[in-house]
Structure formats: structure tokens, C-alpha cells
Amino acid sequence: AQRVTQPEKLLSVFKGAPVELKCNYSYSGSPELFWYVQYSRQRLQLLLRHISRESIKGFTADLNKGETSFHLKKPFAQEEDSAMYYCALSVDNDMRFGAGTRLTVKP
């Protein structure tokens, strides 16, 4: 069965430091992977998806099929990046989410 694993529930970095949020998936086919973000008191929203290969708010994510990973990275974290981040895997009509990582960026 398809599964998404985010090993870190909490991650704390200082402003200006690099940040990497880890995501691993289990799926034998070609995955459709997404990162969603939930800022305080806001709706869950899409941050980026691997098929578009774009950079949003300075974040990027590369699909590594060999390691079945889709880690989210940003070279210089900002305080406004503090939020809950969810990795998600879309298979057919289904969308499965990881447990989420709460990122805190300290001043």
C-alpha cells in the first residue's frame, strides 16, 4: 500500500539557516508528489508539486526515485516560513498525506 513518511515531527532552525524537511514514500509505480503548507489559522494549501519543477517562496523539492524521497529544501529560512508542512502522494484518485513536520524559524 502507498505510504508517506515524514520522520521529523518538529524542526527548528535559525533565520538565514538552510532547512530540509524530509519525506519518503512507498509506491511501486510512478508517484505524483506534493508539498502542502498550513500557516497558523489558514487553510491547508499547495506549496509545490514535483511535476512542475518550480520554486515557490524559495523552496524546492527533488524527486529521487532511487531513494524514494521527495525532500523539501530552502537555502535561507525566513521567520514567515514557520508553519506545518505535509508531504503528499497522489495515486489514482487518492491523495495520502504524511504526518507533517512543524517548522519553526527562530529570529
Added chain:
Amino acid sequence: EADIYQTPRYLVIGTGKKITLECSQTMGHDKMYWYQQDPGMELHLIHYSYGVNSTEKGDLSSESTVSRIRTEHFPLTLESARPSHTSQYLCASRRGHGEKLFFGSGTQLSVL
């Protein structure tokens, strides 16, 4: 405005009551989803729908039922609410496979 709407925003009810959480979207999306989420925690898929008259159970059916009589409407019903149903319920929709999900604002349910 094209959006996805959930009502009520907050609901406090007693054990044993029957409740329906409403979800409507005006984007013409075929695929709709219900997730259960405790604040800052994992999202659990409860139900999803491919289109009108099609519904499927997710990992966590939570003793709830759904219906999809119209494309835009995907209500979730709890026949007999229990304290263990206390949680946030998120409705989402998307156009198709590989497309992003649009989320509603959620319904925070408390069962006393």
C-alpha cells in the same frame, strides 16, 4: 467566486446526536475528499468520491457516511456522534489525478 465552502465552522453537540457536515465547491471538480485532522497532526482520509454517485471509504471511515448526488455537494453524516469523533474535518476537491487539492476552512467538531 470559485471556492470550496464548509459549514458549520464550529459545532458542539451531545453524544448520540446525528449530524451532517456540509461541503460545497463551485469549481466543477469531479473529485472530492473528506479528511480528519487533529490540530497540527496527520490528515486521515475518511471518504472520497470520483464523481456523482461514486463514493469510497478511506483508511478511517470513522463510522460516517457520505453522499454525492450533485457534483458540487459532498456532505458527511455521523449517525450517532461520540466523544471520539471530536476532531477537525477538512473537505477538499480537485479536478483530476495529479492536480492539486483545494481545501475548505474545516469544521471543528466537539462531541460532549
